Amino acid sequence: MSFISYLINGISLGSVYAIIALGYTMVYGIAKMLNFAHGDVIMVGGFAVFTIVSTYGLPPALGILVAVVICTVLGIVIERVAYKPLRNAASPLAVLITAIGVSYLLQNVALLIFGANTKSFTSVVSIPPLKLAEGKLMISGETIVTIISGIIVMICLTLFVNKTKAGQAMLAVSEDKGAAQLMGINVNGTIALTFAIGSALAAVAGVLLCSSYPSLTPYTGAMPGIKAFVAAVFGGIGSIPGAMIGGILLGIIEILGKAYISSQMADAIVFAVLIVVLLVKPTGILGKNIQEKV
Amino acid sequence: MGKMNSKLKFSKTTKSNMITYLIVAVAFVAVKILLAGGHMSSLMEGLLVPLCIYVMLAVSLNLTVGILGELSLGHAGFMCVGAFAGAFFSKCMKGAMPDGLRFLIAMVIGAAVAGAFGILIGIPVLRLKGDYLAIVTLAFGEIIKNLVNVLYIGRDGEGFHFSMKDSISLHLGEDGEVLINGAQGITGTPHDASFTVGIILILISLFVILNLINSRDGRAIMSIRDNRIAAESVGINITKYKLMAFSISAAIAGVAGVLYAHNLSTLTALPKNFGYNMSIMILVYVVLGGIGNIRGSIISAVILTLLPELLRGLSDYRMLIYAVILIVMMLFNWSPKAIDWKERVREKYFSGWKGRKGAAGQVSEGVLSKGKGGK
Numbered sequence: 104m105s106f107i108s109y110l111i112n113g114i115s116l117g118s119v120y121a122i123i124a125l126g127y128t129m130v131y132g133i134a135k136m137l138n139f140a141h142g143d144v145i146m147v148g149g150f151a152v153f154t155i156v157s158t159y160g161l162p163p164a165l166g167i168l169v170a171v172v173i174c175t176v177l178g179i180v181i182e183r184v185a186y187k188p189l190r191n192a193a194s195p196l197a198v199l200i201t202a203i204g205v206s207y208l209l210q211n212v213a214l215l216i217f218g219a220n221t222k223s224f225t226s227v228v229s230i231p232p233l234k235l236a237e238g239k240l241m242i243s244g245e246t247i248v249t250i251i252s253g254i255i256v257m258i259c260l261t262l263f264v265n266k267t268k269a270g271q272a273m274l275a276v277s278e279d280k281g282a283a284q285l286m287g288i289n290v291n292g293t294i295a296l297t298f299a300i301g302s303a304l305a306a307v308a309g310v311l312l313c314s315s316y317p318s319l320t321p322y323t324g325a326m327p328g329i330k331a332f333v334a335a336v337f338g339g340i341g342s343i344p345g346a347m348i349g350g351i352l353l354g355i356i357e358i359l360g361k362a363y364i365s366s367q368m369a370d371a372i373v374f375a376v377l378i379v380v381l382l383v384k385p386t387g388i389l390g391k392n393i394q395e396k397v
Numbered sequence: 398m399g400k401m402n403s404k405l406k407f408s409k410t411t412k413s414n415m416i417t418y419l420i421v422a423v424a425f426v427a428v429k430i431l432l433a434g435g436h437m438s439s440l441m442e443g444l445l446v447p448l449c450i451y452v453m454l455a456v457s458l459n460l461t462v463g464i465l466g467e468l469s470l471g472h473a474g475f476m477c478v479g480a481f482a483g484a485f486f487s488k489c490m491k492g493a494m495p496d497g498l499r500f501l502i503a504m505v506i507g508a509a510v511a512g513a514f515g516i517l518i519g520i521p522v523l524r525l526k527g528d529y530l531a532i533v534t535l536a537f538g539e540i541i542k543n544l545v546n547v548l549y550i551g552r553d554g555e556g557f558h559f560s561m562k563d564s565i566s567l568h569l570g571e572d573g574e575v576l577i578n579g580a581q582g583i584t585g586t587p588h589d590a591s592f593t594v595g596i597i598l599i600l601i602s603l604f605v606i607l608n609l610i611n612s613r614d615g616r617a618i619m620s621i622r623d624n625r626i627a628a629e630s631v632g633i634n635i636t637k638y639k640l641m642a643f644s645i646s647a648a649i650a651g652v653a654g655v656l657y658a659h660n661l662s663t664l665t666a667l668p669k670n671f672g673y674n675m676s677i678m679i680l681v682y683v684v685l686g687g688i689g690n691i692r693g694s695i696i697s698a699v700i701l702t703l704l705p706e707l708l709r710g711l712s713d714y715r716m717l718i719y720a721v722i723l724i725v726m727m728l729f730n731w732s733p734k735a736i737d738w739k740e741r742v743r744e745k746y747f748s749g750w751k752g753r754k755g756a757a758g759q760v761s762e763g764v765l766s767k768g769k770g771g772k
Contacts, residue, residue: 137528185724188732195527196468197731200684203470203677204723211717325673332532365561371543374536381529382521 108240109362110355115246115315117354118253122308123331124338124346125260126301132277132341133297134190139202140181142328143209144302148174148309149319150217153224163227170306178302179295181205187291206325213321221320224313245315252311256304257347263300264343273297277341326370330357333377339390348388414607417692418600424699425596440706446660448702449595450653453602455682455694457649460606462680463689464615465642466622467523468531471538472650473675475511477666479651481545481577483507484586484658488576489552491587500589504598504655511651514541515644523639538676545666550577582665583658590660598656599695602649606691609645618642681719684726 130138151170155161185205189198230244264270275283276293284290338349360372431437461469483503490499518537549560553573560566564575609615617638620628658664686693705715729735
């Protein structure tokens with residue numbers, strides 16, 4: 104019975120990773136850059152909800168809405184100010200280092216505003232835990248909400264990318280920026296839209312993550328952010344279904360590793376997965392193999 | 398150089414390197430004079446050894462980022478390996494041999510172990526490129542920190558005992574002693590580090606790196622950075638040279654770690670000292686000093702360490718300042734628009750300064766052409 108409960112927790116954590124990984128993979132697919140600050144946008148979302156719900160005592164729904172708006176705006180601003188000027192920089196390292204700088208900046212601004220103390224996050228979920236098998240298997244409300252939100256986000260995003268014009272524009276830009284521009288697609292607008300969607304998803308992930316693991320510090324987002332990147336690579340970077348599969352698998356691996364191998368080594372296990380994936384199949388589970396041209 | 402009869406005529410790079418050594422030597426003398434005159438506060442005195450450590454880390458990371466052209470985010474991990482290897486040796490051999498010799502061997506061991514880890518990690522990692530390489534080095538750095546935190550080593554009459562669980566499962570005899578105590582790390586490392594040793598180590602690191610850059614091997618490494626495919630097609634062994642640069646960089650970080658370990662009585666692997674943040678801090682030094690510019694790394698490491706301490710009011714904002722520096726420097730130096738703007742300003746106001754680009758300038762500009770080759 105404990106195995107099933109670990110499995111469900113793993114899927115729940117994996118859903119959060121999947122939502123974060125979607126942001127990573129979309130941005131990577133379109134801007135060909137690793138948005139290191141993505142994890143810290145999660146933290147910003149968490150603090151936005153925390154401030155509104157715990158400090159001002161307003162309803163959680165409003166908190167989530169405000170968090171999504173703040174993170175969306177933040178995502179667009181980051182892209183405009185820090186990444187866009189470097190889009191055509193000669194070295195791919197330039198934008199990566201800038202992204203690390205942005206990540207660091209967000210952490211330290213949060214540190215100055217909210218302090219280094221751990222804030223205890225009040226869960227936004229008020230569903231009672233589900234008891235199965237005569238009380239032996241208990242699934243918390245947070246877990247149920249996280250898994251359901253994960254599924255909804257994945258369905259909506261798949262529909263958006265495949266059925267709407269803006270989604271098709273995204274696919275086109277990620278395929279070939281130049282050709283997309285020639286076809287009359289607003290490339291800058293599409294990239295900004297991708298960052299906006301990714302950041303909005305990060306806000307949702309932040310709320311879900313903090314509801315399940317209710318401690319909030321300025322560094323809360325960093326580790327899940329990096330792990331979600333691992334998930335994105337695992338599933339095949341640039342691929343939306345890949346990010347979902349990768350996220351959920353990684354969540355399960357982490358929780359099972361914590362339970363059966365060593366709780367202190369959980370992070371190391373996750374990173375070992377990344378290294379093995381990159382060595383065996385660098386393109387990930389669903390990634391495309393791109394030949395290098397001279 | 399070349400000609401035998403003109404001994405005093407040095408090439409441009411030799412002159413540039415001499416200036417770098419001279420800066421370090423002058424700084425050493427200046428600090429010694431200040432110390433002798435009692436003009437240095439105890440706070441500043443305490444900063445001298447960390448300063449040497451940061452300089453070594455910055456210079457060695459610059460070898461990976463600037464000369465090899467790959468972003469490593471796990472540099473603190475190599476420092477961690479070196480620190481623990483060196484401190485472990487020192488703790489084992491405490492009293493068994495003269496202090497100076499023991500410290501020297503500890504440093505050699507730290508360098509060797511960190512260098513070996515560099516090769517071990519480099520073999521899989523260096524097959525990757527750009528973002529992937531950065532994230533995998535980050536992952537390795539975290540794994541090393543994680544492993545050190547669950548490592549227990551003890552010693553008794555029968556020899557060494559290892560465990561990955563806790564100190565009790567070492568099953569030590571009555572005369573046993575726990576040497577590495579998991580998350581509590583190593584306690585009681587002898588305090589051997591001094592400013593003089595630090596400066597000597599900096600000079601040795603500089604000697605190794607500057608000579609490597611100006612050697613045939615160094616040129617091969619830079620050619621890989623500038624255009625990997627072209628380098629490969631003229632018969633340069635990519636893996637060999639990448640590993641060479643990566644492991645030398647790791648070994649120097651390892652020595653810096655040994656110095657770090659022997660400057661504190663307790664050595665623990667925390668996110669603060671050996672984590673991702675430390676790796677980023679070193680990267681900030683490299684970026685501010687100029688990617689590929691060794692002398693710049695030294696100067697920026699010194700400035701960024703001393704500045705927040707000198708302006709005490711700013712110490713809360715230290716990390717924030719680092720972040721802003723990182724972003725602004727990158728935007729200013731790498732954005733095509735900013736480069737155009739700088740070019741225009743140079744033409745307008747400094748048009749007479751055509752020959753003002755030294756050897757260091759050429760090195761950092763080489764990085765710029767990296768992306769062009771791949772397209």
